Amino acid sequence: MKILLTGFTPFGGEKKNPAWEAVRRLPDQLGDITVLKENIPTAFGAASRAVEEAVCRYAPDAVICVGEAGGRAQIGIEKVAINYRNAAIPDNLGVRPQDEPVCPGGPAAYFATIPVRAIAEAVCAQGIPAAVSYSAGTYVCNDTFYGLMHLISQKGLPVKGGFIHVPYLPEQAAGKAPGTPSMALELVVKALETAAAAVFGG
Amino acid sequence: MKILLTGFTPFGGEKKNPAWEAVRRLPDQLGDITVLKENIPTAFGAASRAVEEAVCRYAPDAVICVGEAGGRAQIGIEKVAINYRNAAIPDNLGVRPQDEPVCPGGPAAYFATIPVRAIAEAVCAQGIPAAVSYSAGTYVCNDTFYGLMHLISQKGLPVKGGFIHVPYLPEQAAGKAPGTPSMALELVVKALETAAAAVFGG
Amino acid sequence: MKILLTGFTPFGGEKKNPAWEAVRRLPDQLGDITVLKENIPTAFGAASRAVEEAVCRYAPDAVICVGEAGGRAQIGIEKVAINYRNAAIPDNLGVRPQDEPVCPGGPAAYFATIPVRAIAEAVCAQGIPAAVSYSAGTYVCNDTFYGLMHLISQKGLPVKGGFIHVPYLPEQAAGKAPGTPSMALELVVKALETAAAAVFGG
Amino acid sequence: MKILLTGFTPFGGEKKNPAWEAVRRLPDQLGDITVLKENIPTAFGAASRAVEEAVCRYAPDAVICVGEAGGRAQIGIEKVAINYRNAAIPDNLGVRPQDEPVCPGGPAAYFATIPVRAIAEAVCAQGIPAAVSYSAGTYVCNDTFYGLMHLISQKGLPVKGGFIHVPYLPEQAAGKAPGTPSMALELVVKALETAAAAVFGG
Numbered sequence: 001m002k003i004l005l006t007g008f009t010p011f012g013g014e015k016k017n018p019a020w021e022a023v024r025r026l027p028d029q030l031g032d033i034t035v036l037k038e039n040i041p042t043a044f045g046a047a048s049r050a051v052e053e054a055v056c057r058y059a060p061d062a063v064i065c066v067g068e069a070g071g072r073a074q075i076g077i078e079k080v081a082i083n084y085r086n087a088a089i090p091d092n093l094g095v096r097p098q099d100e101p102v103c104p105g106g107p108a109a110y111f112a113t114i115p116v117r118a119i120a121e122a123v124c125a126q127g128i129p130a131a132v133s134y135s136a137g138t139y140v141c142n143d144t145f146y147g148l149m150h151l152i153s154q155k156g157l158p159v160k161g162g163f164i165h166v167p168y169l170p171e172q173a174a175g176k177a178p179g180t181p182s183m184a185l186e187l188v189v190k191a192l193e194t195a196a197a198a199v200f201g202g
Numbered sequence: 203m204k205i206l207l208t209g210f211t212p213f214g215g216e217k218k219n220p221a222w223e224a225v226r227r228l229p230d231q232l233g234d235i236t237v238l239k240e241n242i243p244t245a246f247g248a249a250s251r252a253v254e255e256a257v258c259r260y261a262p263d264a265v266i267c268v269g270e271a272g273g274r275a276q277i278g279i280e281k282v283a284i285n286y287r288n289a290a291i292p293d294n295l296g297v298r299p300q301d302e303p304v305c306p307g308g309p310a311a312y313f314a315t316i317p318v319r320a321i322a323e324a325v326c327a328q329g330i331p332a333a334v335s336y337s338a339g340t341y342v343c344n345d346t347f348y349g350l351m352h353l354i355s356q357k358g359l360p361v362k363g364g365f366i367h368v369p370y371l372p373e374q375a376a377g378k379a380p381g382t383p384s385m386a387l388e389l390v391v392k393a394l395e396t397a398a399a400a401v402f403g404g
Numbered sequence: 405m406k407i408l409l410t411g412f413t414p415f416g417g418e419k420k421n422p423a424w425e426a427v428r429r430l431p432d433q434l435g436d437i438t439v440l441k442e443n444i445p446t447a448f449g450a451a452s453r454a455v456e457e458a459v460c461r462y463a464p465d466a467v468i469c470v471g472e473a474g475g476r477a478q479i480g481i482e483k484v485a486i487n488y489r490n491a492a493i494p495d496n497l498g499v500r501p502q503d504e505p506v507c508p509g510g511p512a513a514y515f516a517t518i519p520v521r522a523i524a525e526a527v528c529a530q531g532i533p534a535a536v537s538y539s540a541g542t543y544v545c546n547d548t549f550y551g552l553m554h555l556i557s558q559k560g561l562p563v564k565g566g567f568i569h570v571p572y573l574p575e576q577a578a579g580k581a582p583g584t585p586s587m588a589l590e591l592v593v594k595a596l597e598t599a600a601a602a603v604f605g606g
Numbered sequence: 607m608k609i610l611l612t613g614f615t616p617f618g619g620e621k622k623n624p625a626w627e628a629v630r631r632l633p634d635q636l637g638d639i640t641v642l643k644e645n646i647p648t649a650f651g652a653a654s655r656a657v658e659e660a661v662c663r664y665a666p667d668a669v670i671c672v673g674e675a676g677g678r679a680q681i682g683i684e685k686v687a688i689n690y691r692n693a694a695i696p697d698n699l700g701v702r703p704q705d706e707p708v709c710p711g712g713p714a715a716y717f718a719t720i721p722v723r724a725i726a727e728a729v730c731a732q733g734i735p736a737a738v739s740y741s742a743g744t745y746v747c748n749d750t751f752y753g754l755m756h757l758i759s760q761k762g763l764p765v766k767g768g769f770i771h772v773p774y775l776p777e778q779a780a781g782k783a784p785g786t787p788s789m790a791l792e793l794v795v796k797a798l799e800t801a802a803a804a805v806f807g808g
Binding site: 477575578582583591 | 678679680729730732733734735736737775776777779780781782784785786787788789790792793
């Protein structure tokens with residue numbers, strides 16, 4: 001079994017993106033699961049194209065894109081990707097789409113095909129806060145998630161797809177207003193390992 | 203130099219108290235600072251008496267009591283201990299004081315004499331979220347903090363005193379509502395080490 | 405022009421439902437817009453059937469279902485209805501669906517066809533906090549919203565559909581933990597009037 | 607019986623201060639209680655001097671200073687004024703004190719002498735969210751509260767003193783991030799009337 005995990009480049013003035021920091025620390029092999037990793041740009045459309053290329057290159061059995069959700073206190077296993085873009089800040093290419101579809105003519109939404117509830121329960125069982133989330137926002141994260149699910153659907157690929165949001169790292173929250181939650185990198189890594197195993201029922 | 207750190211027993215249905223879990227993992231020696239540790243009961247008055255006994259026994263140069271503040275996202279360096287008790291839930295001896303003083307006739311409040319702002323900055327500089335806090339609540343934590351400062355003041359002891367609140371552990375938050383923040387035990391331990399050093403200007 | 409607004413019966417131990425309290429106080433006529441009102445049960449499926457009956461009876465040009473979102477601080481103009489049920493508490497008929505579709509075989513989601521962004525801006529312009537929301541949850545509110553959009557889509561009705569979430573009333577929040585936001589009934593009523601007018605570009 | 611209520615001028619870029627907007631709308635007479643109102647500057651020290659002048663001029667039986675606490679969802683009846691200034695933003699005279707006492711040599715804190723718990727309960731009983739608060743912050747609000755209690759204490763005045771924090775108005779929150787709580791002006795006015803009556807046991 002092969003699983004591809006992607007992590008974004010830093011954005012919004014941050015020096016690190018906890019998603020990629022965690023993904024790149026994953027072992028290359030988790031039991032009988034081969035873990036493939038890809039760093040993708042925080043840019044509308046470009047991120048989806050990078051995911052598509054990596055899917056072609058690796059032909060994985062499952063893909064989980066991982067992104068930063070500053071302000072959340074727990075790992076968020078995303079259930080829904082929506083066909084909608086609305087950016088509060090420009091992406092890393094300076095583009096700031098407002099109130100437009102990801103894919104004109106595409107369905108309103110796709111559900112993740114990874115087992116979101118089982119993953120959330122497995123991560124919690126490791127003592128790491130996690131929950132199913134019903135909104136991946138309207139920025140590059142949702143854009144990439146929708147792009148992935150649309151690719152899988154349009155091409156009929158035998159690939160499970162999903163998206164996981166992770167909190168700020170402690171070092172990011174340390175410079176922000178009191179009350180900003182965070183999660184230690186080691187826990188995020190362990191959560192992603194647990195999620196990868198849970199995708200294949202492990 | 204000798205510093206005493208105390209941590210409470212679990213309360214409110216929890217199996218662990220992150221304060222004591224962190225305190226008991228501190229090294230016994232931090233450079234030239236000797237670290238003394240005491241587990242104290244989560245009970246009004248009884249906790250203060252346990253602190254007083256430990257202060258007599260060890261004659262430390264500084265005392266920091268450490269307590270759990272479920273719901274907070276950062277290490278809280280408490281500035282103010284108030285002469286007031288008001289418990290939302292019973293303590294571990296089943297006592298639930300309502301709207302009464304810690305010490306009848308005592309001053310309304312004491313300020314911590316450890317350098318709260320320098321400690322908060324030192325902890326943040328380690329990449330761990332921390333802030334000065336202006337309320338230690340009205341439960342056993344504040345009770346113990348007030349008792350400590352009253353002891354030092356009444357007896358004119360050459361001891362610096364303070365209180366630090368720590369978030370839930372991830373494993374505690376994993377069983378609670380999404381949005382409940384937490385902090386990894388390793389970070390709490392490192393924060394307390396940093397605080398202990400900062401008390402002596404280190 | 406005719407618009408139908410629905411409000412739910414109280415649930416979750418509350419004595420009032422702010423959604424219906426606001427809807428029933430709306431004037432019957434707003435300029436040239438006729439306002440029709442319907443009280444619907446807080447029950448999976450049953451609410452959707454009540455909406456369908458009212459749509460048949462009144463043949464409105466637009467329908468906005470209104471529901472309570474305890475814990476939110478602003479009027480939420482919902483963008484997305486998802487084909488998913490997952491109830492944390494039983495509905496008013498004692499049913500508590502877990503991880504199942506609203507409509508087996510239906511699309512993953514529908515977007516509201518009322519102008520959500522224009523409505524949010526119009527309500528804010530009245531000095532009332534409002535925002536577009538990208539998740540209507542997984543309880544009876546989302547169920548009814550999905551049911552409405554599915555009805556409109558399946559039957560090809562010339563009807564605009566949407567959902568608006570409203571905060572607790574102050575009297576509800578007064579009995580809850582500090583920090584629970586609320587909104588005065590008069591403001592909720594004014595927000596719904598503004599929304600109804602904005603649906604028709606007014 | 608005479609009660610003086612004060613409200614601050616707008617600060618922090620806001621056009622209105624909900625505290626003064628509410629205070630100035632209070633009736634001049636509440637049963638047998640005469641209500642005196644004073645608009646005071648949002649400036650360290652200057653606000654306290656304005657309160658002192660008004661106390662000399664009116665010789666009230668009670669004084670409640672009222673201030674804005676943006677971000678809170680309920681009326682906060684403050685219990686504790688601390689001898690500490692630490693401003694995150696400059697006051698209206700451009701002064702931004704850092705880590706200094708309100709009154710060098712003064713006690714660490716004063717408790718309000720209005721019946722804070724009875725007031726919070728009376729306001730809640732009116733269906734308006736309210737709670738006793740244990741921190742009035744470290745900005746001009748706390749400064750003025752401390753100044754008032756110090757004046758009463760030093761001069762031995764037969765005057766009850768306290769401080770009440772009020773949320774943003776809805777029109778203020780409408781321009782801020784979703785999640786920012788607010789309270790309708792009518793409710794704030796009613797809360798202050800209720801508080802004034804409760805000071806005299808009414």
